[in-house]
Amino acid sequence: MTAMYDKFAAFYDLEYGHKEDDLDFYLSLAQQYGAPVLEIGAGTGRISMLLAEAGYEVVGMDNSMPMLKQAAQNISTLPDNEQNSIKLVLGDMRSFSLEERFPLCIVPFRAFLHNQTQEEQLQTLQCIYDHLTPSGVLAIDVFVPLYHVIENSAWDDEINQDELADPEAGVSISCHIEHNPAIQVLAIQNTYRQDGKKDKICKMKYRYVFRYEMELLLKLAGFEVIQVLGSFEKAPYNYFSGTAIFLARKRA
Ligand SMILES: C[S@@+](CC[C@H](N)C(=O)[O-])C[C@H]1O[C@@H](n2cnc3c(N)ncnc32)[C@H](O)[C@@H]1O
Structure with a gap:
């Protein structure tokens, strides 16, 4: 079956391989919440590789085989121990099932917005919920619809x-x-x-989401919103920043 990003795979790294503004942020989450980290929509491995280089175990899931093939090629340039820290999985964020449970799940660079309907958004959040440890944390970044x-x-x-x-x-x-x-x-x-x-x-x-719409989706899926940020430098949410980052954990 084809996926939305199959045709993008040949160009993705040329367009975004050098994107760095979010790297320290996702690294700091791994430092704070631990590993293994589940990256949803891992693409060509930009963030999974950074986490593996810093010594964290990562499962990178994506529904596009061409994106994962490019990720595998990028990962093959890392030293063996770092390569072995990354597991790539072909899967759909709306309906995946893995054995492992994670203290941290990240959905970087707007991947959540590829859910096209409210049903898909909730299916994704519920799948993630099921894969977190009891105190596990979810981080999602999206653009602010200006x-x-x-x-x-x-x-x-x-x-x-x-x-x-x-x-x-x-x-x-x-x-x-x-x-x-x-x-x-x-x-x-x-x-x-x-x-x-x-x-x-x-x-x-x-499908873009507004701040309070996203908070409600998270609550409906059983999460408690811990923080809403407006930048990868961890400034509070600010409509004008263009970026919104949601941190949530399973509700007790
Ligand atoms: C903007 S890219 C982000 C890639 C990578 N996380 C990064 O930050 O460079 C979004 C990724 O989400 C993936 N994606 C889109 N819909 C998906 C779905 N339903 N399940 C899993 N992955 C999906 C795409 O294939 C693509 O690799």
Whole structure:
């Protein structure tokens, strides 16, 4: 079966492999709450690898085989002991079942927003709940739906070559975004252009969530919200920051 990110896998590291703003934050959570860490939507291993390099055991789950194949290739560059600390698992965040229980589950870089309906959101949270230890903690980061952005029904964006991990790769990216406010969904179409090659088109969807909607979803799934942050530097939630991070634990 195909997954939303299958076609993105060839470009993901070029576009986001060098993203670093969230690394210290997720590392600090592992230091605070311990391991093994379950990373949902582990992608090409950007964060799982960081945690393994710091000595933590990680299970990285993703529903895209091409993303996991790229992760395996990236992980193969690590020393053996760090490679052995990462277990990659093909699975769907809405319906996974693992033997292990985790003191920390992280859902970085907006992966939670790939749940398209309230039912899917709750299925994901309930699956995570079932995989946490009794005092286990969940961390989810999402973007804040800014009103001046979501007042639009469609817009275009460009990612310049010098914003990519390798500006010399000769790839440019155009994004077209369509917004359906009735269902809070942004449908994103990226066109990847490279000299001498056929354009590649990749599509994905985000269902955005508002702060108190997310808090309610967490409560409905049995969590207690510990903190809502507005930055990876752990500043309190701030609508204008553009980022919202939810920390929650199982309700006693
Ligand atoms: C924005 S990427 C984040 C990758 C990685 N965590 C990072 O921070 O670089 C989102 C990831 O979520 C995965 N994903 C989307 N829907 C999923 C689902 N239903 N179950 C598991 N993974 C999913 C995608 O395949 C993709 O790898």
